[in-house]
Amino acid sequence: MAKKKAVDDADGAERPALPATSWAVLGLLSFGEELSGYDLKKWSDWSLRFFYWSPSFSQIYSELKRLEQAGYATSRMVAQETGTRDKRVYRITGEGMEAVRTWAREAPVDPPVLKHGPMLRLWLGHLLEIQQMREVLARHREFAETMRQRAEEDMEGAKANEAWSYPTLTLKWAERYYASERDLAEAMLADIEELERGKRP
Template sequence: MADETNKRALPATSWAVLGLLSFGEELSGYDLKKWSDWSLRFFYWSPSFSQIYSELKRLEKAGYASSRMVAQDTGTRDKRVYRITDEGMAAVRKWAREAPVDPPVLKHGPMLRLWLGHLLEPEQMREVLVQHQEFAEGMRRRAAADVEGAKDESAWVYPALTLKWAERYYASERDLAAGMLADLDELGGLRPRP
């Protein structure tokens, strides 16, 4: 029986996990983690295993997901797989269509360091920005590769579009870091004190 308390105000992680299940496959917690690492990490975050399993329990209590044990080859433990229920599909569809869109929350480590640049040596600040530029380019390349990998799967058309967004986002982060490096060069070692 579904627990009505668990249906009220689900956290974003619940909707993300339920969304992963909405593609129609039975997935283990391990599979869900792999899928979130493949897609969610580019634009939201990739929940940890413990978060995924906590959310799966919450979704089962709410009646939005069901699970069953699947026997494995000899020598390995049986695994639990999860499937979205009809009620869960209706709930995630309603949430996707009707919930207010939260504005992005920016928690940007390099920007925080730049803001505290008066406490760093100019070369330290440059190194932070160069590292961020390299990180952003690496993420852009991975998103582009994942877009290519998703092209042949019709069910992934919207995740592929989201990956294109991620590719463009990380290209802009790379370019913003390059712009900040140029701005630092213009400062020419000037270190204003607070």
């Protein structure tokens, strides 16, 4: 498939039209460190997964290849200890830094699209037993609390790195978001109880 080109409105230069996944991976590299694919996966699990998604290893390596082809990243092999395979590490280029900066400043911001599995199941509550709906919401409440705790832990860890001040804020947002999801699940359980009381003779 031919590589599509997009025109940058700021300077008129042609740049590859990359998907959001590419920009997210390039964004991870924009913090200035030389990172392996494993590092990038770990960093995305520490931050991106709480508000966007966490790419698989195969997605990360596909995007790194795309970014190298675009001239936005470079890589090199680094020798490891005896008995351990050498690893490839990646670094953002000056052109890549400028491209991701332009994208962050000028690309339209897509509104969030909510795909809420528990609410879809509750919407079909007339097809379920009441206990099933309680279990769906109880599991979601537990999931939300687990994610809240993890976001809080990762936020505390990120505070130590000054370069991660803004990712720390997104983790703070995630902690609040999952707390609200937990509380909403609790409120919905109460709503179900009230609904059932109203149906009883």
